[in-house]
Amino acid sequence: MFDFLAYPMANLILLLYNLLGQSTIAAISALTLLINLLILPLTLSQQRSARKMQEFQPELEKLQKKYANNKEKLAQEQMKLYQEAGINPLGGCLPLLIQLPIWFALIGAIRYCIPTTPLEVFQFSQHIYKWLPGVVGIVPLQSTFLGMDLGQPPNPTQWWSYSLPILVLVTSWLQQKLLTPPTVADDQSQAAAMNRQMQIMMPLMMMFFTLQYSTGLSIYFIVSSLIRIGQYFFVQRGRDDEQSGSKRQAQPKKRKQ
Amino acid sequence: MNRFWTWRWPIALAVLAALLLGASGCASGPVRATSWTGLTVVGDVLYAADLTQIQALNAADADSLWAFPEDPEEDGRGTFYVTPAVDEDHVIAASQMPPAGFLGQPRNVVWALDRDTGSLLWHFDDAASQYVEGGAIGGGVFVIGNSDGNVYALDVESGDLKWTFETGHRVWATPLIVSDTVYVGSMDRHLYALDLADGWVRWDFHTQGAFASTPALRNGTLYVGAFDNRLYAIDAETGTEVWRFESGNWFWGGPAVYDDIVYAADVEGNVYALDADTGEEIWHRGLDTPVRAGLTLSEDGSRLFVSGQGGALYALETARRGADSWRPVESEGQALSTPAVNESIVYEALIYGQHRILALYVENGGEVWAYPNVVEE
Numbered sequence: 001m002f003d004f005l006a007y008p009m010a011n012l013i014l015l016l017y018n019l020l021g022q023s024t025i026a027a028i029s030a031l032t033l034l035i036n037l038l039i040l041p042l043t044l045s046q047q048r049s050a051r052k053m054q055e056f057q058p059e060l061e062k063l064q065k066k067y068a069n070n071k072e073k074l075a076q077e078q079m080k081l082y083q084e085a086g087i088n089p090l091g092g093c094l095p096l097l098i099q100l101p102i103w104f105a106l107i108g109a110i111r112y113c114i115p116t117t118p119l120e121v122f123q124f125s126q127h128i129y130k131w132l133p134g135v136v137g138i139v140p141l142q143s144t145f146l147g148m149d150l151g152q153p154p155n156p157t158q159w160w161s162y163s164l165p166i167l168v169l170v171t172s173w174l175q176q177k178l179l180t181p182p183t184v185a186d187d188q189s190q191a192a193a194m195n196r197q198m199q200i201m202m203p204l205m206m207m208f209f210t211l212q213y214s215t216g217l218s219i220y221f222i223v224s225s226l227i228r229i230g231q232y233f234f235v236q237r238g239r240d241d242e243q244s245g246s247k248r249q250a251q252p253k254k255r256k257q
Numbered sequence: 258m259n260r261f262w263t264w265r266w267p268i269a270l271a272v273l274a275a276l277l278l279g280a281s282g283c284a285s286g287p288v289r290a291t292s293w294t295g296l297t298v299v300g301d302v303l304y305a306a307d308l309t310q311i312q313a314l315n316a317a318d319a320d321s322l323w324a325f326p327e328d329p330e331e332d333g334r335g336t337f338y339v340t341p342a343v344d345e346d347h348v349i350a351a352s353q354m355p356p357a358g359f360l361g362q363p364r365n366v367v368w369a370l371d372r373d374t375g376s377l378l379w380h381f382d383d384a385a386s387q388y389v390e391g392g393a394i395g396g397g398v399f400v401i402g403n404s405d406g407n408v409y410a411l412d413v414e415s416g417d418l419k420w421t422f423e424t425g426h427r428v429w430a431t432p433l434i435v436s437d438t439v440y441v442g443s444m445d446r447h448l449y450a451l452d453l454a455d456g457w458v459r460w461d462f463h464t465q466g467a468f469a470s471t472p473a474l475r476n477g478t479l480y481v482g483a484f485d486n487r488l489y490a491i492d493a494e495t496g497t498e499v500w501r502f503e504s505g506n507w508f509w510g511g512p513a514v515y516d517d518i519v520y521a522a523d524v525e526g527n528v529y530a531l532d533a534d535t536g537e538e539i540w541h542r543g544l545d546t547p548v549r550a551g552l553t554l555s556e557d558g559s560r561l562f563v564s565g566q567g568g569a570l571y572a573l574e575t576a577r578r579g580a581d582s583w584r585p586v587e588s589e590g591q592a593l594s595t596p597a598v599n600e601s602i603v604y605e606a607l608i609y610g611q612h613r614i615l616a617l618y619v620e621n622g623g624e625v626w627a628y629p630n631v632v633e634e
Contacts, residue, residue, distance in 0.1 A: 116386075116387065116404065117387065117389075118293070118389055118429060118469075118549075119293075119593075122509070122524065122547075122549050122566075122593065125506065125507055125509075125524045125547070126524070126525075126547055130505075136465065136466070136485055136486055137446070137464070137465040137466030137467070137483070137484050137485030137486070139467070139484060140426065140427070140444050140467060142426075143426060143427075149386075152386070155362050155385075156362065157362075157385050
């Protein structure tokens with residue numbers, strides 16, 4: 001179903017593998033970086049949208065109380081508020097929805113590059129871009145990393161391979177924790193509830209995937225989460241600098257007055 | 258935002274993901290049980306890895322002589338897709354049994370059966386991953402490669418493990434046993450010559466491409482193709498390269514040799530006839546279909562049988578530069594297995610089609626029988 005994405009992605013992995021010293025881990029990590037750069041505008045918009053939703057929560061609550069018995073009017077007023085504030089109510093889940101096909105295509109791409117069954121690799125033999133430099137004879141890619149088979153799911157014979165899904169869980173939880181706006185413990189608002197749900201559901205879903213599919217996918221999730229965490233601190237530092245800069249600019253003005 | 262969606266949309270997202278996974282064909286999880294099935298014909302019996310059974314069929318009319326297991330519903334032994342290896346007393350094949358539970362692992366089992374009755378003699382289930390092609394029997398030893406990267410040598414009478422040899426990647430090729438040497442290719446891009454007695458490496462031949470096919474032997478020279486688009490001729494004694502021939506895509510199916518000519522096909526469907534001594538091209542013919550299967554020659558070497566992925570079986574006349582001997586026989590499904598031939602009949606294995614085995618006359622391509630013989634209502 002996602003082969004139209006999986007074939008180009010698999011070819012890109014082949015190219016990166018060749019450029020990065022024939023390291024499968026490096027190739028998957030570089031691909032993750034490229035994908036994250038590609039969806040960077042969306043992830044930034046997700047962060048902005050979540051923050052704004054949080055800021056406008058008191059006004060939304062007021063509207064809910066005011067139009068408690070008129071759902072139609074409530075929806076209209078909410079939309080009006082969103083439009084005025086420049087909030088896209090779907091801005092939070094759009095990057096996630098866009099990433100789903102990427103995940104599935106990546107599962108396919110890893111299977112083509114580090115095949116576990118012959119049908120997959122035979123299928124891929126007809127879709128390798130021969131014009132790419134150095135791809136002749138490159139399939140299958142080196143499949144082992146720290147004794148783990150990157151083409152296979154974690155399994156008891158390589159018990160340490162279960163560390164990857166755990167790392168996926170931890171890093172994606174941390175990413176969710178950092179990227180969603182902080183809420184008060186007893187906040188019963190809709191946004192707070194949604195954020196709490198997301199913080200639990202997404203890491204669990206990612207761990208579920210990595211338990212079922214090739215460990216190569218874990219590398220994508222872990223690197224992806226680390227990039228988002230780095231992105232958070234980068235944006236946060238920029239915001240802090242901006243705020244301290246505006247404070248410094250504000251102080252001399254006060255003195256003049 | 259509606260309260261329903263506030264609480265439920267992360268769950269809805271997870272469900273959507275699961276549905277998409279199913280639709281994308283990933284839902285079978287780590288193991289895809291489907292692969293191409295294997296056929297071996299010995300005398301008047303055809304042995305076939307046939308989904309959940311190993312079948313011994315009368316080669317002339319497809320009458321079942323025995324099946325293992327007799328009742329796969331009651332006594333399931335997994336999915337068989339490895340070409341059965343046959344000697345005077347044994348039929349040895351492998352299956353993959355489905356995992357038990359969410360985090361369970363599939364079991365990969367070698368089964369040794371009595372050749373006359375199909376009764377179970379022994380089984381071996383130490384390998385960690387999937388068996389793909391098949392094994393070879395020689396000198397009282399059964400040798401088979403596994404996707405866990407190991408080559409396993411088992412005592413053919415008892416099933417006891419005699420030795421294992423670890424390679425650097427998956428082993429999908431069927432080994433070739435000649436006298437006291439095992440020749441086996443690995444996806445680690447090496448072709449190994451191992452001592453049949455203890456697995457000791459006599460030599461290994463390194464290339465730029467993975468080896469996934471069985472070498473053919475003629476006058477002390479091995480012929481084997483690789484995923485670096487090359488067919489190699491290698492001295493069987495020393496492991497030194499004699500010549501190489503380059504094509505436009507991988508060589509996967511094993512080559513066939515007759516007299517002084519070696520025949521091979523790349524996965525794009527280019528069939529080559531090469532001088533066995535020099536590697537020079539004698540003729541080549543492009544088929545309009547990818548070819549995974551190995552090539553098979555008729556007993557007199559006059560016809561070369563090629564299964565195309567699209568299900569067609571080609572009979573090329575070796576003396577007429579690969580011209581069709583008879584019109585290619587089109588079938589429903591995919592043909593990825595190496596055809597098997599006896600004196601007068603050629604057998605083609607199919608997947609995803611109405612029939613799983615087709616028997617055709619070597620002489621004219623006329624159908625002898627199709628298995629299973631589905632009667633349309």
